Amino acid sequence: MEQVQFKPISRIKTFLLIVLLTVLFLFNSGADLVYESCAFSLLVGYHFFTDLRFSGDQIRSAGLMLPHLAVYLSLCTLVVWVTTEDAESAYWVIYLLPIAVAAANLSLKATLATCSVATLLFASLVPHRLYSDPTARREELPELMVFALTFFLVGVLIQSFSEQHRRQLEVEVQLNEKLHRQKTEQEESLARLEKAEETLRRRERLAALGEMAAGIAHEIRNPLGVVTSSVQLLESRLPDLKDNQRRLLQIILEEIGRMNRLIGDFLRFSRPAQPHLVETDLAAFLRDRLDQIAPMAAEAGVEIRQELPGQPVPVWIDGELMQQAFLNLLLNALEASEKGDSLLVGLDLRNDQAVTAIRDSGGGIAAEDLPLIFNPFFTTKEGGTGLGLANAHRIIESHNGQLTVAANPDRGTTFTVKLPLQPPDQE
Known part of the structure; x- marks a missing residue:
């Protein structure tokens, strides 16, 4: 979930830093450029260390989101401070970075609080003459109010989009979990159905076998009994049988016995098992x-x-x-x-x-x-x-x-x- 919303915001913040850093080197020189470069280097280094190494979820789960925003706001304030001269700093837009972080990861109330802190920090760095000189105040205060409104507008828009995106992802996660549960239940139902069908088929085969066994048992056993008695009688009345002849009679008796056992198995199937427990x-x-x-x-x-x-x-x-x-x-x-x-x-x-x-x-x-x-x-x-x-x-x-x-x-x-x-x- 975090990866989807974290990457676009990271790209936006990285692009802003690159643009501001380019403007800084194009329009500044001398000793001021050294201080400004140092301040920007600290901000850029912290940005790349945190945004490109850790996700918002990781920072939030570690309980470090508020310290992270505090450091971010402090570094942005340092950049605005070193770039403030006779008029307000042209790098006021840098405060949109911590505001974007708060809006993407925190609630609306926390986002508004971050916007308020950013506005107060920026206002505290505005040269005092802009407040004391009536002419400057009349000309500059509307512009400062636009800056403050921009902070709040951007923060609310990003927070609204992020909150909507989070809710949509939560719905998708819940839907996926529901589909997974339904799939598992369906597989279990199919397994039970297959087992029930196999049991039904086996019982049908047993029922058919029972009917067949009941029908053939009496028809076969009586002739087998007659054949067995005849062989035994023949063996007893012919004492002078040769060994090979006597062996043939024994084979007949063994095969009759095997057939009797087979019929016995059939009969056990033909009688439904009604256990006396x-x-x-x-x-x-x-x-x-x-x-x-x-x-x-x-x-x-x-x-x-x-x-x-x-x-x-x-x-x-x-x-x-x-x-x-x-x-x-x-x-x-x-x-x-x-x-x-x-x-x-x-x-x-x-x-x-x-x-x-x-x-x-x-x-x-x-x-x-x-x-x-x-x-x-x-x-x-x-x-x-x-x-x-x-x-x-x-x-x-x-x-x-x-x-x-x-x-x-x-x-x-x-x-x-x-x-x-x-x-x-x-x-």
């Missing part, structure tokens, strides 16, 4: 889940580390559903890890939420796959159904919680589960 110590719940996977972790050579609080962390969850969700996340982390990796499970409290972080140091998930990781049927595992993480996401959302995933800065992936601490409303 019970107050549960989440810290103890997580310890039990870690005990469940401890043998598998030891066999895989993965170290399990836990950062769980010693005191209870009560949350309202359906133990059976939440066990399914957490085991899915833990087993997924184990499968992503290799021998020598570690699996860290931490729990802390943030903003009325219990926040569980499951962090592995495995190979991680590709950045382009992270937004798709909770979509049904999306999987990067060979033989995977792509329903495990989607099911865990649905279960946690049914508890009014959140499940998110992020790549670690160094290596691996972190799944974060946020569950509310407050009990559900009793209606």
